[in-house]
Amino acid sequence: MSTTGTAWRRIADDLAASIQRGDFAIGASLPTALELASRYGVHRHTARQAFRHLQDLGLVSVEQGRGTFVTGKPFPYRIGRQVSFRQNFAAAGIETSGQVIASEVVEAGELVARAILVPEGTLVWAIRTFNLAAGLPISTAMHYLEVERFPDFATILRRESSSVSAALKVFGIDHYQRLATRLSARLATQAECELLAISKGAPVLTSEGLDGLPDGEPIHLVISAFAPERVEFVIEPDALTAA
Secondary structure, eight states: OOSOSOHHHHHHHHHHHHHHHTSSOTTOBOOOHHHHHHHHTSOHHHHHHHHHHHHHTTSEEEETTTEEEEOOSOEEEEESSSOOHHHHHHTTTOOEEEEEEEEEEEEOOHHHHHHHTOOTTOEEEEEEEEEEETTEEEEEEEEEEETTTSTTHHHHHHHTTTOHHHHHHHTTOOOOEEEEEEEEEEEOOHHHHHHHTOOTTOEEEEEEEEEEOTTSOEEEEEEEEEOGGGEEEEEOTTOOOOO
């Protein structure tokens, strides 16, 4: 990148060079706009313009009320026969964490009933989870499973730090696979904007995944929303990564 041009571009160039040298690790926070304004002798709006440029390049994430964080390249998120949030990021040496933030028992509507092959009106778990990688908000998801087949699943999922794989093992399911995945994009809801620390009206990448037993019996529908600048989907139809 050229170091000539306007003041905001010079700030952006300097920060980009620092990121590329590794001066700031992925997930690290950058100096505030006020700090940069003082350092470079410019108005804070000039520093904010530099942040916006770095965000457009995919180098940082500007999170309302928290600051500006280094993202580097988007995290690769592999989608194959088995899909696991933790395994995806662990393969890249990135620490993750997750939590259950809400759960309730509801009657299955048409979408859920059709997906997991139960009659409409069947009682199912509706569980919302939230995941971070390298300290950055990455995704939030809704999970649907039949209550009769998986009693107390929400409590077990909380105990297992929102790991579906670990929770299913409690029910004797050591192996399951992704039967189908539908990918799309839409505008984020207000709740998703708050959870993922993205701007109002920003888009999210969505994944509707159906998991089932090796014999093809569906057991789990998960609908996820991802912060788009932090992940890139890598489709690997024959991948057999551990779930």
